[in-house]
Amino acid sequence: MLDLQALRNELDGVAARLATRGYVLDTTRFGQLENTRKTIQTRTQELQAKRNATSKQIGMGKAKGEDVSAIMAEVAGLGDELKELEAQLEHIQQDLQAFLSVIPNIPHISVPVGKSEADNVEMRRVGSPPEFDFGVKDHVSVGEHARHSYRAARLYRSLCAISGKFRIHARHRTAAEVRGRFVSCAASAG
Numbered sequence: 001m002l003d004l005q006a007l008r009n010e011l012d013g014v015a016a017r018l019a020t021r022g023y024v025l026d027t028t029r030f031g032q033l034e035n036t037r038k039t040i041q042t043r044t045q046e047l048q049a050k051r052n053a054t055s056k057q058i059g060m061g062k063a064k065g066e067d068v069s070a071i072m073a074e075v076a077g078l079g080d081e082l083k084e085l086e087a088q089l090e091h092i093q094q095d096l097q098a099f100l101s102v103i104p105n106i107p108h109i110s111v112p113v114g115k116s117e118a119d120n121v122e123m124r125r126v127g128s129p130p131e132f133d134f135g136v137k138d139h140v141s142v143g144e145h146a147r148h149s150y151r152a153a154r155l156y157r158s159l160c161a162i163s164g165k166f167r168i169h170a171r172h173r174t175a176a177e178v179r180g181r182f183v184s185c186a187a188s189a190g
Contacts, residue, residue: 002103004096008034017106020113025103033099037092044085051078 007014007030015025054075061068112121 002100002106004100006106007100014106017109018104020111021104021107022115023104026099030099033092033096037089037096040085040089040092044082044089047078047082047085051075051082054078 002014011025011027011030015027018025054071058068058071058075061071112119114120
């Protein structure tokens, strides 16, 4: 998924790089979502600040013994509007995430523009391609070999499991014999 900050700061550059991949970025839709998010988030933050300041006034008014019921009613009204705005903000952020999730990654600046691998540029070649003195196997025959290898691996694992059980049994038997010697030594010493 693309970095949201990159889209916010360099929307046209990101759109141009995505165009080299054949993807058309809907910049107007992103702009609408982003503007709506900014508006709702700003209003939410303003209401939170107002609620905090009003709550502080309530505390000071109660300390002085003043009637604060009108201020408390105002704070209650702010809370309802704040909950509604937070729900809207959550919804718009989900829409923004859904929008971003379908955008492909931006190709690196060094990637040549093209439609197929023929458009790629070979930067360097290390060594030479290997040449074999046998024919290339078909993928079906390679799969047959792998299937037989799988059977051999299963057999090997089962044999290892059996021998592992024998080793564990031998360890337990040895430990029991050692414990028996200590018990018999302790019994004879007493």
